C-alpha cells in the first residue's frame with residue numbers, strides 16, 4: 407500500500423535497521439527503542455492485521471518470529487515476549503500486520519503489563535459469552 411509506513415520500510419523508501427529478511431517476511435528494529443532489540447516482524451505483502459491476514463502469510467510471519475526469537479536466545483538473551491496488537495481498540499497504531507519481539511534479560515527493568523479493564527465481569531459470564539462450539 408502506497409501510504410503505509412511499513413510497506414515503505416520494506417521497499418527501502420524509509421530507512422530501518424534490518425534484522426531478518428526472507429522472500430515473504432521482513433524484520434527490523436522498532437523505532438521506539440524502549441527495550442533493546444525490540445523487533446517488528448512483518449509480512450512483505452500488505453495485510454492490515456492478524457484478523458485479515460491469510461493463514462499462509464500468518465504462518466510465515468509466526469515461523470519467522472520463532473526463528474528470530476531463537477536467534478536472540480542463542481545470542482544470550484534469557485527470554486522473549488512476543489505480541490501482536492490487532493485493530494485500533496487493542497492499541498494497534500500501524501495498520502500493517504506486525505509481531506513485536508522483545509528480547510529480555512533477568513532484571514532488565516522492562517515490564518510488559520496488562521492493566522485491568524475498568525469494568526470487571528465474572529469468569530462465568532465471560533466464559534458464557536465467549537465459549538466456542540466444540
Ligand code: 5GP
Pocket residue numbers: 411420422434435436437438446490491497498499500501
Ligand atoms: P502497534 O502499536 O501498531 O502494535 O506498533 C507499531 C510500532 O511501530 C510501534 O512500536 C512504533 O514504535 C513502531 N513504528 C512506527 N513508525 C515506525 C517507523 O517509521 N520505523 C520503525 N522502525 N518503527 C516504527
Ligand code: ZN
Pocket residue numbers: 407410411412413414451452453501502
Ligand atoms: Zn503496508
